[in-house]
Structure formats: structure tokens, C-alpha cells
Amino acid sequence: MADSLTDPKMAEKLDGLRMTKQRKVVYDVVQELAIDHPTASSVYTKAKEIMPNISLATVYNCLETLTEAGAITQVNLHREASRFCPNLQPHAHFFCAKCDSVFDVNLNEQADASEPWNLPDGSKIQEMNVAMRGLCPNCQDS
Numbered sequence: 340m341a342d343s344l345t346d347p348k349m350a351e352k353l354d355g356l357r358m359t360k361q362r363k364v365v366y367d368v369v370q371e372l373a374i375d376h377p378t379a380s381s382v383y384t385k386a387k388e389i390m391p392n393i394s395l396a397t398v399y400n401c402l403e404t405l406t407e408a409g410a411i412t413q414v415n416l417h418r419e420a421s422r423f424c425p426n427l428q429p430h431a432h433f434f435c436a437k438c439d440s441v442f443d444v445n446l447n448e449q450a451d452a453s454e455p456w457n458l459p460d461g462s463k464i465q466e467m468n469v470a471m472r473g474l475c476p477n478c479q480d481s
């Protein structure tokens with residue numbers, strides 16, 4: 340696992356955010372579980388292995404602070420529990436309706452995410468959340 344804090348882009352994002360020990364643990368866990376897009380409770384389970392006395396409330400707090408700072412994003416679909424994602428590149432999330440997995444869907448090379456939408460003139464996108472729901476390749480096969 341690359342040390343995320345040495346990534347200059349991330350260092351910039353986290354600049355100004357006081358990186359307490361707990362926040363660092365929570366951030367590292369989200370990075371480590373990135374592929375699964377962990378929920379707060381799975382972050383908590385993993386964080387406890389590193390910091391046994393961390394509380395669920397602290398984990399929630401850290402996740403909120405990191406989300407506000409733009410270091411991670413919160414991913415929601417319908418009423419399912421929020422997931423967390425440290426991938427700051429433009430991407431969509433695919434939710435599998437059968438196995439509950441969530442994975443990143445990247446843009447095609449050279450594609451502009453704002454392009455397919457009929458945006459009113461003069462508007463500017465600051466943030467975009469695209470969620471897809473369907474069957475992942477594994478579930479599609481079975």
C-alpha cells in the first residue's frame with residue numbers, strides 16, 4: 340500500500356486538516372478497503388484492529404471530517420448505508436443488486452464527464468455523483 344500522505348495531491352487536501360492519530364487510522368483504513376467501498380461499521384471493525392480503544396462515534400466523526408475536507412467521498416444509493424471512497428478521480432459507482440458489491444467505474448479515456456448532459460448555459464458543475472445499479476460480472480454469470 341502506498342503511503343497516501345506522501346501523495347502531493349493528498350497532502351494538499353489534508354493540509355489544514357489536523358491529522359490526529361485517529362483520523363490517520365480511519366483514513367488509512369478507508370484507503371486499504373477502497374476496493375470494497377467500506378461502510379462506517381466495516382471501517383470501525385478494521386480500525387479497531389489497529390487502535391483497539393477507538394469508538395464507533397469517533398470513527399463516524401473522523402469519516403465526517405475527512406469527507407468535509409475532501410479527502411474521501413461519501414457514496415450513497417437509496418437507503419443503503421453510506422459507503423466511503425478515497426478515489427478522488429472522476430468516476431461513477433456501480434452497485435450490484437445481488438451481492439451488494441460496489442465498484443468504481445472510470446471514464447473512458449479522453450471522455451469529459453460533463454459532456455453527455457444537457458446542462459443549461461452558464462452553469463458549472465462543481466461535483467458530480469453518478470450511481471449505477473445492476474448486476475456485476477460475477478452475478479451476471481451465475
Ligand SMILES: [Zn+2]
Nearest residue numbers: 424426432443
Ligand atoms: Zn469510488
Ligand SMILES: [Zn+2]
Nearest residue numbers: 435438475478
Ligand atoms: Zn454481484
